[in-house]
Structures are given as C-alpha cells and as structure tokens.
Amino acid sequence: MFRAEYDDPEGGRHGGLPTFNYRHAPGGLYTRRQLALMGLTPGRQPIAAQILWRRGKRVAYLYRKDLARPKRPATPAQLRALMKAWVVLSTCPSCGTEYDYYIPRRYGECLDCFDGRKAN
Numbered sequence: 001m002f003r004a005e006y007d008d009p010e011g012g013r014h015g016g017l018p019t020f021n022y023r024h025a026p027g028g029l030y031t032r033r034q035l036a037l038m039g040l041t042p043g044r045q046p047i048a049a050q051i052l053w054r055r056g057k058r059v060a061y062l063y064r065k066d067l068a069r070p071k072r073p074a075t076p077a078q079l080r081a082l083m084k085a086w087v088v089l090s091t092c093p094s095c096g097t098e099y100d101y102y103i104p105r106r107y108g109e110c111l112d113c114f115d116g117r118k119a120n
C-alpha cells in the first residue's frame with residue numbers, strides 16, 4: 001500500500017535526508033546489507049537517503065551503489081583479532097570454560113555459573 005506521508009524525496013520534513021517509503025526507494029540506492037550481498041561496502045560515502053516502514057518506527061539507511069567499494073576480505077591479522085575477541089567474549093570469567101556462544105553480558109558469566117549462584 002502506498003503511504004504518501006513517508007514519501008519525501010526532497011527530505012524537507014526529515015532533516016534534509018531524502019526519505020522514502022519501503023519499496024519506493026529509487027534505483028541505485030541500497031542498504032548496507034544489500035550492498036554486502038553484492039560484495040560491496042558503502043565506504044566513506046554519507047548516507048544518501050533513508051526508508052521508513054512499520055509506520056515510521058523502523059528506519060534503514062541507503063547508500064549509493066555507484067559510490068560503494070568492493071569489500072576487501074579480512075587480512076590474517078584482522079582475522080586473528082576477531083578470533084581473539086571471540087574467545088574472550090565466549091569464555092566464562094568465573095569457571096574459565098570456553099563456550100560456542102557469547103557469555104550473556106547481563107549475567108557476566110556462563111549460564112551454569114549463573115544458575116549455580118542462584119541456587120546457593
């Protein structure tokens with residue numbers, strides 16, 4: 001369904017950012033996720049436009065495909081850093097066990113430790 005109130009190609013009502021309804025964005029503009037699927041990254045370009053949906057409660061930013069750059073694969077050093085961060089985030093600080101999930105931040109330890117503490 002066409003919702004005229006979200007079609008604002010000049011961006012006059014949205015702080016100068018061209019605003020479109022979901023599915024009404026002009027060609028050549030894509031979200032970061034859509035660009036990633038094409039092997040591209042927005043690079044340093046500014047946000048070109050935004051789309052609103054769910055009655056304006058959800059927003060997605062659009063970038064120009066012609067300004068996007070090819071995504072470079074991560075270097076070995078970047079991969080090592082990612083792995084290290086992952087190990088830190090998935091190791092329980094209380095019992096030292098490494099899990100295949102991230103330790104929940106709101107518990108600060110693994111679920112076994114958290115449950116054990118609750119039971120005591």
Ligand SMILES: [Zn+2]
Nearest residue numbers: 092095110113
């Ligand atoms: Zn633990």
